[in-house]
Amino acid sequence: MPGYLYILHFDEPLHHAKHYSGSTKNLRQRLVAHASGAGSKLTKWLADHGLNWRLGAVATAPGNKLRAIERELKARKNACDFCAICRNTPFKVPGTLPIDLDLCQFATDSQSLRGERPEFTIQVSTKGDRECLERIRWLMQDEREALGFIPIGDASGALTAIDRGRFLIVRQKHTVVGYLMWTKDDSTSQVNIHQLTIDDPYRLYGLGKQTVATLEALLPHYTLHARVRSELPANEFWEAIGFTRGVERENEGSLSKCNNWYKAPMKGYTP
Ligand SMILES: CC(C)(COP(=O)(O)OP(=O)(O)OC[C@H]1O[C@@H](n2cnc3c(N)ncnc32)[C@H](O)[C@@H]1OP(=O)(O)O)[C@@H](O)C(=O)NCCC(=O)NCCS
Ligand SMILES: [Zn+2]
Secondary structure, X not given: OOEEEEEEEEEXXXXXXXXXXXXXXXXXXXXXXXXXXXXXXXXXXXXXXXXXXXEEEEEXXXXXXXXHHXXXXXXXXXXXXXXXXXOOOOOOOOOOXXXXXXXXXXXXXXXXXXXXXXXXXXXXOOHHHHHHHHHHHHHHHHOHHHHOOOOOOOHHHHHHHHHOOOEEEEEEOOEEEEEEEEEEEOOOOEEEXXXXXXXXXXXXXXXXHHHHHHHHHHOOOOEEEEEEEOOOOHHHHHHHOOOEEOOOEEOOOOOOEEEEEEEOOOOOOOO
8 A cells, every 4th residue: 555755844943843754644634633733742742832834745655665765754854855845846755756735635734734633432342343353454464563473363263352342443433443452361360452553544643542541441450461572662652651661571482572561450459
């Protein structure tokens, strides 16, 4: 699936920064997220302080190259050269196909996009959610690098988990945009979060945090536990939402290490 590289041009410079560059598979959703104070820490800061931006450049690239091109673009620190607001004839971002900003079908400035934050629901799965399996598998596949070390098993295993309410399903209207899959161990009063994923364009809206909070409210007497490969950015997520880091361990059957993250029960905790 192709994606987009984009550069936001700030109306007023922030210290020395005048641009933010990012990548996404869903440009409009991501711009709405940035404008409404989500999508990245920097654009959240801009939104909180009432600072505005305009889309300065957008280009398409193959989905599997996006992150690498984005990293390269960020490292260059010359976003100005690619920005159509800064330059009459901007450079082309290597490895991408530029899109003419005049052809964008929607507003591309933060003021117009602000306030369009969509509504989300988070629900415990029931048998009626079996039809979500394909979409869940697709989300899983998209994040296989982050989630891959804990296989979901065959479809029947996943269906049983859905039937038994071992999934929290996050939706925007009728679209599944994320899920959390868990199991619990009554002998240790521990809930294991096996997989949590929020689809890329919906990240940094606070959905991951709300989904974990929903699980916590559902099982207030249990310790929550998540295991994450040490090199993944998700470690910062668990820390940000108040989990405590346990001992780093070798990941069985692989060279990578894993962090174990814990959160004590809300009430009645006996370690
Ligand atoms: C990890 C993931 C679930 C986070 O979901 P999300 O909805 O974007 O997270 P939230 O918006 O609720 O973020 C909550 C906090 O974590 C921080 N955070 C989230 N992702 C982060 C990241 N990649 N790097 C640094 N901080 C991050 C947010 O800034 C926010 O902090 P704040 O409350 O101080 O503002 C999502 O990025 C994802 O699906 N990643 C791929 C799959 C994966 O790695 N899953 C976890 C493996 S178990
Ligand atoms: Zn610019």
